[in-house]
Amino acid sequence: xxxxxxxxxxxxxxxxxxxxxxxxxxxxxxxxxxxxxxxxxxxxxxxxxxxxxxxxxxxxxxxxxxxxxxxxxxxxxxxxxxxxxxxxxxxxxxxxxxxxxxxxxxxxxxxxxxxxxxxxxxxxxxxxxxxxxxxxxxxxxxxxxxxxxxxxxxxxxxxxxxxxxxxxxxxxxxxxxxxxxxxxxxxxxxxxxxxxxxxxxxxxxxxxxxxxxxxxxxxxxxxxxxxxxxxxxxxxxxxxxxxxxxxxxxxxxxxxxxxxxxxx
Amino acid sequence: xxxxxxxxxxxxxxxxxxxxxxxxxxxxxxxxxxxxxxxxxxxxxxxxxxxxxxxxxxxxxxxxxxxxxxxxxxxxxxxxxxxxxxxxxxxxxxxxxxxxxxxxxxxxxxxxxxxxxxxxxxxxxxxxxxxxxxxxxxxxxxxxxxxxxxxxxxxxxxxxxxxxxxxxxxxxxxxxxxxxxxxxxxxxxxxxxxxxxxxxxxxxxxxxxxxxxxxxxxxxxxxxxxxxxxxxxxxxxxxxxxxxxxxxxxxxxxxxxxxxxx
Ligand SMILES: Nc1ncnc2c1ncn2[C@@H]1O[C@H](COP(=O)(O)OP(=O)(O)O)[C@@H](O)[C@H]1O
Ligand SMILES: [Mg+2]
Numbered sequence: 001x002x003x004x005x006x007x008x009x010x011x012x013x014x015x016x017x018x019x020x021x022x023x024x025x026x027x028x029x030x031x032x033x034x035x036x037x038x039x040x041x042x043x044x045x046x047x048x049x050x051x052x053x054x055x056x057x058x059x060x061x062x063x064x065x066x067x068x069x070x071x072x073x074x075x076x077x078x079x080x081x082x083x084x085x086x087x088x089x090x091x092x093x094x095x096x097x098x099x100x101x102x103x104x105x106x107x108x109x110x111x112x113x114x115x116x117x118x119x120x121x122x123x124x125x126x127x128x129x130x131x132x133x134x135x136x137x138x139x140x141x142x143x144x145x146x147x148x149x150x151x152x153x154x155x156x157x158x159x160x161x162x163x164x165x166x167x168x169x170x171x172x173x174x175x176x177x178x179x180x181x182x183x184x185x186x187x188x189x190x191x192x193x194x195x196x197x198x199x200x201x202x203x204x205x206x207x208x209x210x211x212x213x214x215x216x217x218x219x220x221x222x223x224x225x226x227x228x229x230x231x232x233x234x235x236x237x238x239x240x241x242x243x244x245x246x247x248x249x250x251x252x253x254x255x256x257x258x259x260x261x262x263x264x
Numbered sequence: 265x266x267x268x269x270x271x272x273x274x275x276x277x278x279x280x281x282x283x284x285x286x287x288x289x290x291x292x293x294x295x296x297x298x299x300x301x302x303x304x305x306x307x308x309x310x311x312x313x314x315x316x317x318x319x320x321x322x323x324x325x326x327x328x329x330x331x332x333x334x335x336x337x338x339x340x341x342x343x344x345x346x347x348x349x350x351x352x353x354x355x356x357x358x359x360x361x362x363x364x365x366x367x368x369x370x371x372x373x374x375x376x377x378x379x380x381x382x383x384x385x386x387x388x389x390x391x392x393x394x395x396x397x398x399x400x401x402x403x404x405x406x407x408x409x410x411x412x413x414x415x416x417x418x419x420x421x422x423x424x425x426x427x428x429x430x431x432x433x434x435x436x437x438x439x440x441x442x443x444x445x446x447x448x449x450x451x452x453x454x455x456x457x458x459x460x461x462x463x464x465x466x467x468x469x470x471x472x473x474x475x476x477x478x479x480x481x482x483x484x485x486x487x488x489x490x491x492x493x494x495x496x497x498x499x500x501x502x503x504x505x506x507x508x509x510x511x512x513x514x515x516x517x518x519x520x521x522x523x524x525x526x
Contacts, residue, residue, distance in 0.1 A: 140342035
């Protein structure tokens with residue numbers, strides 16, 4: 001019993017240490033992105049662009065397919081309940097609002113955490129193991145500015161774009177179900193959706209995805225930098241990056257949803 | 265009297281409870297080739313990591329051209345580092361970039377030259393290490409010896425005043441290793457540069473060194489020229505000089521003669 005508590009305590013201490021280090025890393029990265037450029041340090045847009053292609057363009061298909069399926073799923077779940085009240089038209093509201101406010105940002109972030117967050121951890125971890133990070137430092141190049149900033153910046157630009165895409169495709173999924181299965185008139189459903197989604201729903205979703213982007217990039221980079229001990233270490237950190245970023249994404253989502261729910 | 269370019273004062277390092285360096289003092293003078301010799305695991309790489317600012321010592325100071333490297337701010341450190349080239353034991357080439365981009369990276373980041381000039385400078389550096397025409401190869405396509413050469417070209421990209429090499433010939437077959445030693449000799453003649461090499465291989469020491477220091481149990485037990493080393497009566501130095509023959513099954517006098525080239 002005592003041991004269990006000791007273990008839990010230790011785990012909590014470790015968790016806090018990790019969180020403190022990640023926060024400090026994030027503060028430094030965000031300083032490099034948002035403040036340093038005004039003090040004469042240039043951002044490396046060519047590196048950022050490469051990362052944007054990797055994270056963004058190459059994820060369009062998977063994000064599209066998954067959000068289409070999610071759109072269909074919510075539409076069916078909504079229809080199952082609403083049909084009993086003869087209120088199937090409100091499927092449009094449910095799909096539209098839950099996609100833009102919640103599921104679009106969340107699904108996209110989780111897919112990208114699994115796909116690109118892990119890639120960031122693996123790439124930086126491999127560089128760490130091969131002394132490439134040390135080599136960067138001896139060339140007077142700061143690994144934060146050279147490696148983390150382009151990835152974080154790319155993530156901040158790309159994730160909201162993918163989220164918009166996911167919103168649209170998810171709503172299309174609902175549309176397909178409504179028109180094909182529920183036999184709702186196309187125009188009515190369209191108007192209902194347009195009325196249901198408010199600008200603020202859309203914006204709160206995008207605000208979430210901005211923070212999710214920072215979480216994914218920073219956790220990936222942090223896990224990459226903390227790799228020790230060869231290829232095995234890279235594997236461990238890659239897994240850890242996915243698990244911890246999904247955890248933090250959900251947790252942040254909860255906080256934001258609480259905030260938006262009570263204020264907006 | 266010439267001022268030393270690198271001064272190490274009372275340097276201590278420990279990992280946990282394990283003391284690796286126990287109060288090292290050393291002066292390295294401009295334009296000399298200085299070899300730090302010691303068995304594997306005696307702390308040579310650790311010492312080099314201090315010298316290039318990758319790791320802070322537990323105690324003590326390092327002055328590079330009169331700048332205190334241990335207490336320097338990040339900006340001061342980077343200014344010093346632009347005058348330093350480092351060849352890592354593992355080569356540490358950026359595996360995601362071509363050989364040419366590896367060499368060009370410090371130039372692109374630290375000099376205002378247009379890309380066409382940088383391309384030419386890159387080709388020159390690669391030519392210098394015998395890798396002309398390899399700029400579009402990826403590091404994974406190179407052999408161990410070629411990787412070392414490419415890494416050397418990258419270390420030389422900024423025409424550094426000081427070049428550090430960590431075990432330049434370790435892990436290479438003897439012929440390739442001799443090739444790297446000769447390359448260092450050639451650089452020594454061609455450039456006005458201070459070269460600090462860390463190694464455990466006696467063979468290359470006597471080829472390239474002006475002065476030698478022997479690191480043993482965290483201290484320098486010998487610092488001097490090649491001849492002084494051969495004549496040294498310090499037991500550990502004698503033992504070190506005699507170690508290789510044990511392994512090679514060669515007799516001691518023959519071995520010493522082969523080193524002297526007689
Ligand atoms: N990061 C580290 N943590 C703990 N011990 C280390 C670390 N790096 C090196 N050591 C230990 O310090 C000693 C010196 O290592 P190193 O400087 O790499 O030796 P060398 O380069 O001479 O072979 C070794 O015994 C090694 O086990
Ligand atoms: Mg070593």
